[in-house]
Structures are given as C-alpha cells and as structure tokens.
Amino acid sequence: MKLSLGRAPVMVCASTALLLVATACGDAADSSSSGASGPGPASSSAAYPVSVENCDRTLTFESVPQRVVSLWQAPTEMMLALGLKDRIAAMAGNYGAFPESIASDTKDIPAIGTSMAWPSKEVLLSQEPDLVIGQSLEGFAFDTSAGYASVEQIEQGGAQVYGVSMCGATDNLNMSIDTPASGLRDLGKIFGVSDRAEELVAQLEADKKTVVDAVQGQPDVKVAFYNGGEGPLIVLAGGIYDSAISTAGGTNVFPADSLYMSKEEFAASDADVILVGTFEGQDFSTLSDYLKKTFPDLPAVRDGKLTEIPVADTDASISVMKGLTQIANALHPDLHLPVPQS
Template structure:
C-alpha cells in the first residue's frame, strides 16, 4: 500500500491548510447548546468563581505544575477548541483576545464569541510583539510545540511568554506525538482543568456529565449492530485526504465502525482508496467546502466501492469532530451515517 504520511500535530488543522486553496463552497455550520448556566445564559458571570479562600490551586499540565493564586482575569486563547470550552463555562468576561477561529462557533456560544477581540486569524497567530503586548495572566494553546509558539514564524515561544509574566496552558495535547492518542473524551481533561483554574469545577462536571450521557446513548444504540468499514474523506483528488487516527478513529469505533485506513494516514492514493472496500464514506467538510462537489468526485471516480453502490456517502462537519464541546454531536452524526436506519436525535450540545 502506498501511503502518504505526516508527523501530524492536529489532523483537522492540517486538513484545513491542505484544502485552503481548493475553491469549494461551504457546508452547514455546527449547532450546539450548552448547560443552563453556561455562556449563553451567564455572560459576564465572574461571580460564579470560587472565593479567594479556595486559592491557590495547582494543576499538572504538559509536564509542568501551574499554580494560580487567583482565577486569571485576562486570557488570550490561541485555539478555537479551548475558547469554546471557556465560553461554555461562562468565562467570556475573562477572555481578552483570541487568535481567530477555523469554523463557525456553536450556536450556544456564538453570541458571546462575537464580542471577543481578535488578534490573529484561522491561519495565522499573533506575532510575538502583539501577543506580549496583551500582558495576559494566561495564554491558552493547543499543543505547546510549533504552530502558535513557532519562533521561526515570528510567534512567541512558551518560554518567552512565561518570561513576560504570563502562564501558558496546553489544552487537549501537549506535542505533536499526542494527536494519535486523542479521543472523544480528551476535552474532559481541559474542562476539568478550567474548572480548577477558574473556580467553576461544578459547572465543568455538569457539562462533562451531559457529554457522557450523549456518548452513552450512541454506544447503547450501536452495540448490537454489525461493524461497518468506514472511510473518512476530506477532499483532494490525487492523493486523497483522509481523517484517520486519534479522535477520528475513536469516534468511528464508538459509533460502530472501523476506519479502513491506518491511524497515521493523511494522504491516500486513488488506487488505495479504490481498494478500501468501504461500506460507508463519511465526507468531512469545513466551511468553504461543498458536500455535493466532494461526493460527486467520489461517486464518479470510485463507482465500484460498496459505499458508492449503496449510496452511503454522508456529510460530517469536521468541526463537530474537534476535541471540544460539539464532539458528541459529531459522534451522533457519525453513528447515523454509519447505520442508515439508526436515526438518533442529533444533540444540540
């Protein structure tokens, strides 16, 4: 088998970069809701934090101990997933700037997100000078290696940020090696850490409980159904981009499927895709991609695949599979796509 591999830190983000020039048109934006006491109902609710007597608190993060004498008052978030989690926990009044977003924010937090100052964009983070000028108490990123902290691109390193007096938190993963170990439960750790850091642990646990309930509904619904062979296509026409490993494999497995491609796959030749024998093809779309165009490509070029013969091509908004607050929505969408008669209610989540 010919496989094209990356040492990939964040699979979905690499796919965004790879597809940024493809010229396709957008799919539907994800829709989520949050607990009753989350950002949609408690914007500016800093009074929900624990009293000063609860501090200091310490957490372990990426091989470091971070200690907080009080809840941070000013945060710069360099990645959308932790931004979403902080908004869902009602912490929008603490976020002084974000680097941009790579998808529409879930409906439950979209209003709060509109007010966030942006100092970068989805493909470029703030420069070292811009970031340090914010003088935040806390900088939040996803992966503390490269990307937003790549000094060769003019960004501040973790060490430089810390020297400026800010603490740095790595959400979901710490290095590129962690990407293949991500699961749909990965956001729980970040939510719990934010609960500790900001004194809103009860709210974080409530949110996690809701996510667990949504996950269990899917697991219970598919437990006696036949396992289906699944390809997760994300664009490209030679080689093809596929989503595999980490959170994608975990979601597919929990939804009653098996990814036909190895966990370290990113680019797959047309010959190998044709030989995959996939029963179902999930077509992941980012904003700016058109499901009809992508599905027409698959149907035209791979007519002999079981999934094509049976008409089992299903759109999945890739943002719904991110390690964030919408991941159980994505899990449900995947389960419905893998099992055509399932028809689970997709959570607003």
C-alpha cells in the first residue's frame, strides 16, 4: 500500500501513514457541498486575480481553476467539503475510506492512480489540469524516477502545483493537527470560497478546544502508536502523530524520527496506552492479539488499554479532530468525549 508515514511513502502490505470552492461572478460553481459543517452551495464574493504563498512561491490565479487533479486524499476530502466536486477532474488512488459526509461525492470522480501508485506523467498530463495538488512538492507523486511528472513538467504543461501539507519530503515533522487549517484557507482563497473555508476551520478549532479543555489537569500518559509488523514493529511518531498525542494529554514513548522498533525496544517502552493504528485491510483484533501475546508485561497490555485508531483520522485533513478526540478518549477513558463527525 502506498502511504505516507508523514516522512516518506512506505511500500508495505499493511502499513503506515499520514483543503477549496466555488467561484465569483460568472465562474461560480454549481456543485452542492456536503462538508463537515453541513451541506449547502458555497458562495463567493472574491475578485480575481488572487495570490497565495506556498512553499516559498507565490501562486497567482487569474480565475478559478476548472480542472483540478488531486494527488493526495486529504485535498480531495477538503475540496469536497468545500463543495468543489465539479472542479475535480481526477484523483489519485486513495489510502482509506472517505468520511461519510462526502463519500457519495467521490463515486463519479475518475481515479487515475491506485493505492499502490500515483498516475504516470502521461496519464496525469492527459487530464489537462490547470491545478495539481499534492501532499508535498518533492518526491512522492512527483518522483520522476518512478515515472511521475515533476512539478516543473506539470508547470510547463500550463498547470500550477500546490503542496497542501508540506513542501519537502522530509517536512513531515513540521506537520501538526493545525496543518489542515492553512490548506483550507489557501484553497478557499484560490476558489473564492473563503467564507466556507473559515466555517470548516472554526469547526476544527472548536473540536480541538473541546479536547484541550477536557484534558486540562489530567495526568500525562505514556503512549505507543503501533501500526503493524512483528519484528521490527512499525510505529507512528513525530509530526502530526506527536501533535495529536500531546494535545490529548500524552507523550509518545518513541522519538520523533522513529519508524521501525525492535521487539526489545517496544517491550522496554513501558507504554501506559497503545494506540493501534489501522488502515483498510488491517484487522485490529489480529494486531492486538499479537501485542497481547508478545508483550504481556507492558502496562498497556496488562491493563487492557489497547485502542484502535484509524490512521486516516490522524491525517492532515478534515477528520483530524475526530482522530484527536478518539486518542483523548483512549488516554483518559473517563472523559467519554463525543467524537465529532467529518
């Protein structure tokens, strides 16, 4: 499965991770929105041209982009939440189920990649996009050694390229649960639906505040975020994972640059809670049974504190506060916080 751990794509069979828009004047989109804070067409009062800063570049749009190719699930979700289905010409293969609020909107969008690979240069350029959105602007979907189009090649074809979550392939450690807000605001400006973007950002911030207020004064919890493997074990650490854990009142027991840990290292972690991160195709009961059998003396295993967390809910997208709330409930079971929908 092609997935980003927030640090680089990891090609493993069951493994590992890691915004939009109708228009102004005669360019207004007719698509209806089914986003995180409710349906309704996005309205626009934006005047073009508009510019946004992205990865030390200024992108200027003379009008609303009409043919967008999304190379990462997060911006696809964000565009749909902003009511921009009709602007999406194609999307890459996705790494998880879409949130229920927008899942039906994805059915008619052509997928030009798979969960194992992004679209080739020829396939991507054949879509004649005027905007291409990736997670990062380096490597990943733009790796020419894998047959993908580079940012420069896409720009030569007449499209602009926007990196929604990070700039370089190693910038994952800078991501946090607040990262989606900047992408939403930029895409809201690009597509002339800043009001809708601000509604989504306000909801994310409100959901975060609910968790922050609830965990205030709670004891710090030692947390391991396990994502499969039996030696070495795959762990999620750094970047958005540590951001979610710390906001929920915990501390990741593994360093920010961790990816693979030996059985001995995992056993020595002394974790109070183990978050079991799953992707589609991974079975929580199988993973938790392995942990119970292999690490019976870990406090988290001994006390039965193993909780499934869909890794897609910790991606830098519209579900990030859903993941945050699930983590807070796992760390502090007495809170019983209502999990927001996305």
